[in-house]
Amino acid sequence: MVKVRFSSALNSVTGTRETIVELGDTTVKSVFGELVNKFGAEFEKRIFENGEVRRFVNVYVNGDDIRHLDGLDTPVTDSDEISILPAVSGG
Amino acid sequence: MSHVIGLKCRECGAEYPANIQNTCYECFGPLEVNYDWEYIREHISKEKIEKGPNSIWRYADLLPVEGTDYVDLGAGFNKLHHAKNLGKVLGLKELYILDESVNPTNSFKDRVTSVAVTKAREFGATAIGCASTGNLASAVAAHGAKAGLPAYIFIPSSIELGKITQMSAYDPNIIAVEGTYDDANRLASEVADMHPDWAFVNITVRPYYTEGSKTLAFETAEQLGWEAPDHFVAPLASGALLCSIKRGYDELAKLGLIESKDIKVSGSQPLGCSPISCAVREDKEVIPIRELNTIAHSLAIGNPADGYYAKNVILDSGGYAASPTDEEIIDAIFLLARTEGIFTEPAGGTTVAGLKKLVEEGRIDPDERTVVYVTGNGLKAQDTLIKHIKIPQAIKPTFGEFEKQYEQLVVAQ
Incomplete structure (x- = not known):
């Protein structure tokens, strides 16, 4: 059971700030596949560009940016938390 | 009429009204302030600027705030x-x-904070906040004190003690986070996102900041x-x-x-x-x-x-x-x-x-x-x-001791 938290910027396509994905041990890519099934092409368009996560989208697994892990191939196990946030930081 | 039209996406150009918002709902791109340049051109002049206050607010025609009720500690117009x-x-x-x-x-953070907190108050925000490596923290805490708004400051726990001392004096709510600035910033972003009536200066009101x-x-x-x-x-x-x-x-x-x-x-x-x-x-x-x-x-x-x-x-x-x-x-x-x-x-x-x-x-x-x-x-x-630095060695308060040290200083030079 993976918990996914969405930025409010995604509210118009997800209609919720949080959802549960039941895939057992899997990868970030598979979780996104499931989310696209659930929330449709609009969700996919906002997160991905040419199959890659958009430059201004940050995806975290238990607080770690997937760019520092294995990207979309990052393994996800049951009870992990994924957050999708816009990239904003610093001064 | 105002010199600010609203916000605009830097990536796809989608436009939004001026509000507490930092991200484009269409493409996730960052937003920037969309100005009415014709209006500004008609109202700005060197003479008007030169007669303005000795602070950033002499350039108010090019800053995204309405009115003159600034949260102002005197940032800017430095030598x-x-x-x-x-x-x-x-x-x-x-x-x-x-x-x-x-x-x-x-630090220069007083400039951005003065603008952001003025805007936060304009929007009716109930609190302000930031993720910071220290300088922004003090700027936000001080301007929060001035504006009478509670401040929530997220810092990596490893920053300089001098900065923690300074920010603490203004009595904000400090959340010291294990990890780097990027960890503190991610947490602050999530908190900011859950509190749409708070204005996190470098996160949710970043386009103005x-x-x-x-x-x-x-x-x-x-x-x-x-x-x-x-x-x-x-x-x-x-x-x-x-x-x-x-x-x-x-x-x-x-x-x-x-x-x-x-x-x-x-x-x-x-x-x-x-x-x-x-x-x-x-x-x-x-x-x-x-x-x-x-x-x-x-x-x-x-x-x-x-x-x-x-x-x-x-x-x-x-x-x-x-x-x-x-x-x-x-x-x-x-x-x-x-x-x-x-x-x-x-x-x-x-x-x-x-x-x-x-x-x-x-x-x-x-x-x-x-x-x-x-x-x-x-x-x-x-x-x-x-x-x-070399901590100076104390000498006895006698002229002879001074002369000895003076010789050493001359040799060292």
């Missing part, structure tokens, strides 16, 4: 030093330093007799400051307040955390880094949100970027202090060290009129710097 001594050491004919260490909380840094360009141009420099050097953390300064010069030129010219833009980032400098020097994408290893805590951002834009601004302008080591940063702090009488923290040392390297590499022409932005005060980083 542009003609740095003849440092220029001579580095072989530069015309070097200037805008000294930001003298702002109300001793970054506008405050344009005043660094405005002040430089005004003090140069309404002219732009040939080249400027700024520190790089998220990259937002450098982009804002460039935008400031571009806006003055667009309005005819200065002559339009090509300004070279260069940046400096500590070697132990230099994702933007590396991208410039190797002409590649900005790759976020996780392990940050530098004494320049205020520049230690591994995932720079504006890195992509900063890299493009630098390369498009014909400028370059430097990555000085911590040792070079410390040397530059003392070089600046002993040549120009300005005591800066490691972020300022990074910029001066970067300037030196860029001159040595031939990236800055000795004839160019060059401006350096020194963004913070050395008093904030005493725990770092004390390791690099």
